Every structure is written in structure tokens, then in C-alpha cells.
Amino acid sequence: MSKPYLVVGGGPAGLSAAHSLGILGEKVILVEKEDRLGGAPILDGYAKLVPSGEWAKDAIGSMVDRVTGNDNITVLTSTTVKEQNGADGNFDVTLSNDDTLNVGAIILCTGFTHFDSVNKPEWGFGTFEDVVTTTQVEQMISSGSGVRCPSDGRKPNRVAILLCVGSRDRQIGREWCSKICCSVSANIAMEIREELPDCHVYVYYMDIRTFGLLETHYYWKSQEEYKVKYIKARIAEVTSDGEKLIVKGEDTLVKRPITIPFDMVVHAIGMDPNVDNMLLSSVFDVNLEQHGFIDKGNAYGSLGATTHTGIFVAGAATGPETIDDSIAQGSSAAMSAIEYTKSNS
Amino acid sequence: MPIHEKSLIRPENIKTHDELVIDGIDVSGHWSTFIESRVISDYNEALQEEISALPGGENIHRCFQCGSCTNSCTVNALNSEFNPRHWIYLIRLGMEEELLRDKDILWQCVSCNKCTYACPRDVAPEGVMKAASHWLELKGHTPKSPSTLFDTVFTDQVMETGLIEESRTIRGFFGLTNQSLTQGWLIEMVKRMIRHLPIEMLMKMGLATILRPKTKNWDAARDAMREYTAEQHALHAKALKLDQVTPKENN
Numbered sequence: 001m002s003k004p005y006l007v008v009g010g011g012p013a014g015l016s017a018a019h020s021l022g023i024l025g026e027k028v029i030l031v032e033k034e035d036r037l038g039g040a041p042i043l044d045g046y047a048k049l050v051p052s053g054e055w056a057k058d059a060i061g062s063m064v065d066r067v068t069g070n071d072n073i074t075v076l077t078s079t080t081v082k083e084q085n086g087a088d089g090n091f092d093v094t095l096s097n098d099d100t101l102n103v104g105a106i107i108l109c110t111g112f113t114h115f116d117s118v119n120k121p122e123w124g125f126g127t128f129e130d131v132v133t134t135t136q137v138e139q140m141i142s143s144g145s146g147v148r149c150p151s152d153g154r155k156p157n158r159v160a161i162l163l164c165v166g167s168r169d170r171q172i173g174r175e176w177c178s179k180i181c182c183s184v185s186a187n188i189a190m191e192i193r194e195e196l197p198d199c200h201v202y203v204y205y206m207d208i209r210t211f212g213l214l215e216t217h218y219y220w221k222s223q224e225e226y227k228v229k230y231i232k233a234r235i236a237e238v239t240s241d242g243e244k245l246i247v248k249g250e251d252t253l254v255k256r257p258i259t260i261p262f263d264m265v266v267h268a269i270g271m272d273p274n275v276d277n278m279l280l281s282s283v284f285d286v287n288l289e290q291h292g293f294i295d296k297g298n299a300y301g302s303l304g305a306t307t308h309t310g311i312f313v314a315g316a317a318t319g320p321e322t323i324d325d326s327i328a329q330g331s332s333a334a335m336s337a338i339e340y341t342k343s344n345s
Numbered sequence: 346m347p348i349h350e351k352s353l354i355r356p357e358n359i360k361t362h363d364e365l366v367i368d369g370i371d372v373s374g375h376w377s378t379f380i381e382s383r384v385i386s387d388y389n390e391a392l393q394e395e396i397s398a399l400p401g402g403e404n405i406h407r408c409f410q411c412g413s414c415t416n417s418c419t420v421n422a423l424n425s426e427f428n429p430r431h432w433i434y435l436i437r438l439g440m441e442e443e444l445l446r447d448k449d450i451l452w453q454c455v456s457c458n459k460c461t462y463a464c465p466r467d468v469a470p471e472g473v474m475k476a477a478s479h480w481l482e483l484k485g486h487t488p489k490s491p492s493t494l495f496d497t498v499f500t501d502q503v504m505e506t507g508l509i510e511e512s513r514t515i516r517g518f519f520g521l522t523n524q525s526l527t528q529g530w531l532i533e534m535v536k537r538m539i540r541h542l543p544i545e546m547l548m549k550m551g552l553a554t555i556l557r558p559k560t561k562n563w564d565a566a567r568d569a570m571r572e573y574t575a576e577q578h579a580l581h582a583k584a585l586k587l588d589q590v591t592p593k594e595n596n
């Protein structure tokens with residue numbers, strides 16, 4: 001009988017990898033460090049997903065259900081991997097509860113960590129209560145409480161969304177584009193306009209990267225149907241006059257400094273490498289690429305390959321990734337893992 | 346003043362004080378010239394909606410600031426201050442004060458429609474210029490332009506009679522724009538017409554001036570047109586919040 005597969009991480013990529021292996025009759029052990037499956041969309045309480053518009057708890061929830069309902073898959077929550085030794089289709093793994101496993105291949109679906117906005121103090125997060133992150137706005141929407149200013153619970157009349165918070169910023173060592181924040185911000189802007197039609201939403205951007213069809217469904221829809229306004233300006237600082245938040249910067253298209261009052265400022269936070277990536281790199285003996293994400297091996301020979309033969313990777317562990325692509329990568333990494341174990345047996 | 350890009354500084358923002366002491370430091374005179382920053386301190390959120398409510402402005406929200414309109418613009422080629430792309434941006438974001446700085450050139454669009462064909466987003470910038478000029482007039486920022494006055498005289502006459510009687514149009518237009526009817530070129534034109542036009546045509550023209558003929562059964566058409574234009578005017582006034590008249594004005 002062939003050895004089981006180890007999938008590390010129970011987010012969209014991990015759920016997809018485990019499901020793909022499970023339905024093909026392979027035994028899977030799915031290890032998740034948190035106490036429940038679902039990854040960022042569930043743990044961080046996302047609202048409606050881009051681009052499907054489905055609620056995260058329904059869309060990702062159904063992926064969780066089909067994994068927990070599959071007899072070939074063993075789910076271990078609140079568990080991490082402590083040690084790993086092996087090669088050639090024979091990996092010995094020690095878990096955090098000191099159980100040991102022998103698996104034929106490993107798929108890392110260890111995801112990302114949201115950028116922590118306190119690392120950009122000039123934009124007021126942590127100083128002013130009404131400066132929040134996209135994740136917090138997602139939670140306001142998904143919890144049903146609605147978008148409100150945290151300081152006093154009032155409905156905001158004017159919201160600024162600042163793009164590229166923790167992305168494309170050499171000053172803080174994050175040179176990458178987080179890829180999804182533009183579309184997510186446009187989505188949030190539309191949700192705010194839908195819930196609060198009298199609230200005006202301004203998006204401050206340097207470039208807009210609502211790639212592919214998202215151009216129509218998010219960038220233009222937000223402007224044409226929802227009258228969201230986009231201003232080409234990188235904000236210099238967020239302060240307060242005691243009553244409102246004051247957003248300062250330069251409107252680069254009219255070459256003018258701006259000092260505009262807002263009720264609420266939203267940071268479109270980017271995707272950092274998983275904070276555990278150094279540890280993961282040493283435990284699994286895989287290289288990290290220059291930004292700290294898990295490095296990919298030859299993408300054309302074997303989808304999802306890492307620098308360690310027999311260990312595969314999928315989703316945002318490899319760099320900023322969309323949910324849809326993470327799911328696709330989970331499935332392709334599963335295929336690569338099967339191919340690998342068959343060639344070893 | 347050896348300042349880079351001095352042309353970008355607005356004269357009213359240059360401040361020199363004959364006597365000024367700040368924190369015990371004397372900053373009087375020419376050597377302590379201050380330049381006030383041209384800060385944008387607020388947005389007028391109604392501006393885009395107001396302009397898009399006027400004919401021609403409907404598609405302004407589609408603009409992505411590529412500059413094809415300005416690049417193709419006939420007037421811009423002659424006056425680089427005439428920049429449709431820039432005004433569309435100001436309108437979209439509600440920078441009313443900035444827009445009003447250009448109120449005396451904004452209406453100079455010649456409606457050649459090169460921008461209409463160049464625009465990749467179907468904004469119809471020519472229409473936006475029309476709507477913006479219209480907005481300036483309705484809000485009282487600029488007097489009615491000669492072309493608006495001409496249109497008014499012309500359409501009023503068409504609506505009233507179903508016909509155009511040129512001398513009446515000219516008299517009406519000259520009256521509204523305070524132009525003399527005894528200008529040399531006009532007198533010369535009339536003289537030549539009398540000299541060279543066939544008698545029959547001259548008589549017809551003379552009679553038309555006196556009798557003011559009307560298209561047969563015109564009244565129904567006139568009423569329908571008047572009703573429609575009144576409706577449109579009311580809609581525009583409402584969109585621009587000009588209908589909120591005080592009781593005093595109402596009487």
C-alpha cells in the first residue's frame with residue numbers, strides 16, 4: 001500500500017490539495033496549526049470573495065466540509081510539524097504532539113501573514129481608532145454589524161482607502177505587489193456604497209492593478225455603478241484635527257498638496273510571507289526566495305515543486321496569490337505529488 | 346526671486362511683509378518672501394453628479410485620464426491652458442475651486458469632436474465641455490456665452506413660429522449681446538443684398554419681417570416643445586439644486 005501524503009496548512013490551497021488527493025483514493029494527513037480549517041478567509045472573517053461574490057463562510061466552508069467528510073483525509077488541527085527527515089518518497093515527520101508519521105510526499109500550503117499596519121506609523125493605524133485595515137472592514141461586513149467608525153460607532157460619511165499599505169515599499173523591505181488588494185479594495189468600496197449610499201469612498205492609489213477581467217467587474221464597476229473615486233496620490237501622513245482624520249499627500253495629477261478630512265481611513269494591507277517561513281524553511285529544508293516566500297522549483301517540469309524533491313508548495317506560501325489561483329495550485333501540487341510517489345514506488 | 350518653476354506660483358500666494366516678527370525673528374521685507382502652499386482642502390462631492398446631469402456630461406465617470414482628448418484637441422494646440430483631461434479630473438473629484446480658475450477659457454471648445462473619436466473610454470469629452478460650460482452659466486459663474494445667447498434667440502423663434510426669419514434672429518442676437526445694428530459691415534451687407542438680390546426675394550424678406558409668418562397648425566408642436574424644454578430645464582435646475590428658491594424669490 002502506498003504511503004499517505006502530508007498536507008501542511010488548511011486554507012484554500014491545502015483544502016484543495018487534500019480534496020484532490022482524497023477523491024483519488026490517496027490517504028492524506030492534513031495538519032493545521034490553528035484550531036479550525038479554512039485559512040485566512042475563515043480565520044480572518046472575510047465577507048464576500050473576489051471575484052465570485054460568494055460569502056467566504058459559504059464558499060470556503062463548503063471546501064472544509066468536503067475535506068472533513070472524506071474518509072481518506074485525517075485532519076489534525078492545532079498541530080504543527082516539528083521535524084522532517086527524508087528523501088526519495090520516504091519522509092519521516094514528527095508533529096508538535098510528538099506523534100511520528102511516514103509519508104510519501106509533502107505539500108506545503110502554509111499561506112501568508114497579513115501586513116501589520118503599525119509598521120507604517122505615519123498612516124495612523126494604532127494611533128487613531130478610525131484608521132482600520134481591509135481585514136477589519138471585511139469583518140464589519142461579514143459579522144453583519146455594518147461599516148462603522150470604531151471610535152463612536154457612527155456611520156462614516158467619507159471613507160479613504162489607501163492602497164499599497166505594506167506593498168511596493170522599499171522603505172520597509174516589501175518590494176512586491178500583493179496583487180489582490182486593488183480588487184479587494186474596489187470590492188469593499190462598493191460594499192460600503194451599497195450599505196451606506198450617502199458615504200463617499202475615495203481610493204488613493206499609485207497604480208491600479210485590477211488585472212484581467214477584474215478590470216471590468218471591480219475597477220470600472222466601482223466607478224460607473226458605485227461612483228467610487230480614485231485619486232492618484234500616495235498619502236504622506238494621516239493625522240487628526242481632534243474631530244476628523246486628516247489625510248495629507250499630493251494629488252499627483254494636479255500637482256497639488258491635499259489635506260482632506262475623512263471619517264474613516266482603511267489600509268489596504270498587503271500579504272507578507274508567513275511569519276513562520278524561516279522555521280518552515282529549516283524544518284522542511286526548502287529555500288526561500290528573496291522576499292521570504294517559499295521558492296519554487298522548475299515550474300514547467302513539475303507544478304508546485306520546491307527546491308526539495310518530493311516537497312511541493314501551493315497558494316500564497318509562494319507569494320501573493322488569489323484564492324482562486326491558490327485552489328488551482330493546490331490541485332496541481334496534488335497531481336505533482338502523485339506523479340512523484342508513483343515514480344518512487 | 347531665484348525660485349525654480351516660478352511660473353507655477355500663483356501671484357496671490359506670494360507674501361512679503363513689510364514688518365513681521367515670528368518667534369522673535371525679524372522676517373520683514375523682500376528677503377523673507379513666503380509662498381503659500383496651494384493646498385486642496387476639500388472635495389465638492391456633488392460636482393460630478395451635477396455635470397453628469399447636464400446634456401453631454403453623462404459619461405464623465407468613465408474617464409481614466411489617458412489624455413487622448415487633450416492630445417487631439419484643436420484648442421489645446423493653440424492654448425495649452427485649455428486642457429479637457431485636466432478639467433474632467435477636477436470635476437470627477439469635486440475640485441470646484443480649481444475648476445473655477447479656468448472658467449474664462451473652459452467654454453472655448455469649438456466642438457470639432459476630435460476628442461470624441463480619440464477617446465478610448467467613450468467619455469465624449471466634447472459633451473463634457475458643453476455640460477461644464479452650461480454648468481458655469483447655470484451656476485452664475487460666467488455670463489451666458491454669445492453662442493448660448495444666439496441659440497436662445499434662434500430656438501425661441503423656431504419654437505414660436507416654426508420658421509427662421511434671419512433679420513429677426515440677427516436683431517435679437519445683436520440686442521442681447523449689445524451690438525450695434527449700424528456696424529459698417531452690416532450696413533454694407535444689407536446694401537449689397539438690396540443691390541443684388543432679385544426683387545421678388547427682397548419683397549418676400551420684407552414681408553416676412555413685417556408679418557412674422559408662422560407654420561400652419563404650429564401651436565400643438567410649439568406647446569409640446571415648450572413643455573419638453575421646460576421639463577428639461579426643471580430637471581437641470583433640480584440636479585444643480587437651483588430649484589430651492591427662497592420664498593421671497595418665489596413671489
